[in-house]
Amino acid sequence: MKKLILFFLIFLSYNLFPQTWEFIPQDSFLQFDDWYESYGRMNISSSIITKGDSTIFVRSKSDTIIMIYDYNKKEIFHILKEDFWKCLKNDSLYNIYKESDIYNLFVDSKENYWFSIPDTLHKITPLFKVTPDTTYLINQIYVRELDSNIYISPFPNRTIRKIKEDKNGDIWLFIVQYIIFNDSLREEFEIMCKYVNDRFETIFMKELFYGYSSKCNFVIDSENRVWFVVADACYIIKDEEVEKMFSTQDVENGYGYFSELALDSKDNFYATTNYLALFKYDGVSFTNDWRISLIEKELNVTRGYPYRMRIDSLDNLWFFGYESCNLYKIDSDGELTVYEVPKVDTSADNQWCYKMYMEIDKHGRLWIPAQSMGKSWGILIFDPDSTRTEVEERKESVSKDFQIFPNPAQNEITFSIPENQNINSISIFNSLGIEVKRIEQAKIIGNSKITISTADFPNGLYHCSFINQADRITKSFVILR
Numbered sequence: 001m002k003k004l005i006l007f008f009l010i011f012l013s014y015n016l017f018p019q020t021w022e023f024i025p026q027d028s029f030l031q032f033d034d035w036y037e038s039y040g041r042m043n044i045s046s047s048i049i050t051k052g053d054s055t056i057f058v059r060s061k062s063d064t065i066i067m068i069y070d071y072n073k074k075e076i077f078h079i080l081k082e083d084f085w086k087c088l089k090n091d092s093l094y095n096i097y098k099e100s101d102i103y104n105l106f107v108d109s110k111e112n113y114w115f116s117i118p119d120t121l122h123k124i125t126p127l128f129k130v131t132p133d134t135t136y137l138i139n140q141i142y143v144r145e146l147d148s149n150i151y152i153s154p155f156p157n158r159t160i161r162k163i164k165e166d167k168n169g170d171i172w173l174f175i176v177q178y179i180i181f182n183d184s185l186r187e188e189f190e191i192m193c194k195y196v197n198d199r200f201e202t203i204f205m206k207e208l209f210y211g212y213s214s215k216c217n218f219v220i221d222s223e224n225r226v227w228f229v230v231a232d233a234c235y236i237i238k239d240e241e242v243e244k245m246f247s248t249q250d251v252e253n254g255y256g257y258f259s260e261l262a263l264d265s266k267d268n269f270y271a272t273t274n275y276l277a278l279f280k281y282d283g284v285s286f287t288n289d290w291r292i293s294l295i296e297k298e299l300n301v302t303r304g305y306p307y308r309m310r311i312d313s314l315d316n317l318w319f320f321g322y323e324s325c326n327l328y329k330i331d332s333d334g335e336l337t338v339y340e341v342p343k344v345d346t347s348a349d350n351q352w353c354y355k356m357y358m359e360i361d362k363h364g365r366l367w368i369p370a371q372s373m374g375k376s377w378g379i380l381i382f383d384p385d386s387t388r389t390e391v392e393e394r395k396e397s398v399s400k401d402f403q404i405f406p407n408p409a410q411n412e413i414t415f416s417i418p419e420n421q422n423i424n425s426i427s428i429f430n431s432l433g434i435e436v437k438r439i440e441q442a443k444i445i446g447n448s449k450i451t452i453s454t455a456d457f458p459n460g461l462y463h464c465s466f467i468n469q470a471d472r473i474t475k476s477f478v479i480l481r
Contacts (some may be wrong), residue, residue, distance in 0.1 A: 042059065043062055045059065053070060160173065187207060248288075291478050314332070318358065
């Protein structure tokens with residue numbers, strides 16, 4: 001295996017410190033692929049798992065079905081389809097499934113593997129549970145409302161969407177499924193199922209909202225409650241009953257359909273929408289945040305949900321923009337930071353960054369496959385730890401205790417400067433990194449608070465840098481009228 005590793009140093013006008021990206025080019029780890037009769041493409045699916053000292057990538061349309069990156073050995077290992085499907089321990093079944101891709105790979109706390117397959121039309125079952133001793137083939141769910149079993153729809157439209165484990169070790173399944181009532185009425189539902197009595201049983205059903213279906217449909221909190229979204233509504237399920245329901249329309253200036261979901265260490269609920277808004281529910285208050293949407297609109301993106309939102313162990317939220325090269329971070333204090341995803345340097349196109357999926361490992365590093373539909377280049381790894389180290393080293397130079405209020409602002413904004421801070425200038429940049437206003441030292445000396453007019457500032461995100469001879473600190477604010 002080649003050991004070629006490339007490093008990027010990314011300097012952004014609105015980021016305080018240099019960022020380091022690691023890039024592993026696909027030529028250094030892809031094997032010859034009989035499917036393409038070449039080294040092919042990565043074709044990494046949405047199933048990326050960070051577990052222990054490894055990141056696991058599930059591939060499609062490839063001889064290799066799984067790639068495992070070992071952090072300690074810094075090598076990628078491959079599992080071929082022909083070897084993976086031997087888990088069935090049955091020659092007849094092996095011949096049926098040996099060339100099948102897999103979706104929704106999930107490893108539970110007992111090291112059992114759960115996964116589905118994308119096209120079940122000519123297969124026996126769409127869902128598998130693989131234990132160290134045997135393999136279970138699951139092709140039905142029990143519908144409590146009908147007191148009967150129904151077959152999981154055998155179609156290639158990804159009927160099975162998500163598999164997760166709750167705090168009690170029970171497995172939950174999200175599925176989109178047609179159900180026939182009274183031998184005549186046929187309706188399609190989004191369904192939450194729970195694995196009990198060696199079968200999946202329906203817990204909650206809601207008619208499918210056509211036109212939009214969430215990508216990450218449920219999360220489980222520390223109290224073992226399931227937060228399940230359907231279109232613009234979120235249902236909180238406790239002890240198999242709906243405890244509460246709320247909608248994007250319940251908050252001022254709220255609309256759109258829920259997309260990606262996350263819960264922080266305090267069980268605060270976060271969800272993006274198809275209009276790039278971020279909603280937060282803390283059990284009492286329900287708010288929305290349009291800062292990322294405003295940035296994307298400045299880039300002529302009027303609508304579109306982020307590919308991914310993930311939360312790390314420090315409760316930092318990470319997002320992709322829709323059609324920008326931006327990587328966004330919102331920390332637990334609500335501070336927004338914008339990074340740039342590196343553009344891929346190829347002979348054909350080096351004007352765009354490629355990002356479809358994202359996961360965060362136990363070290364807080366972001367793993368991002370650099371691929372698009374039909375093309376791939378390698379794997380990007382972003383480690384924010386280097387940023388935090390530099391921030392800590394620079395604390396003595398410029399204090400972080402600057403305040404900007406009100407935020408969001410309308411026609412004026414005030415900067416509060418801590419005592420004993422020798423500030424040479426204050427620069428304000430828009431989200432594209434263009435300086436729109438500068439305050440010189442003469443106006444700063446002796447003032448602990450400076451208020452400026454923002455009446456001529458367009459709506460959007462701005463970054464304010466407080467600068468001295470040795471360093472700077474950057475804060476963000478939003479103009480929203």
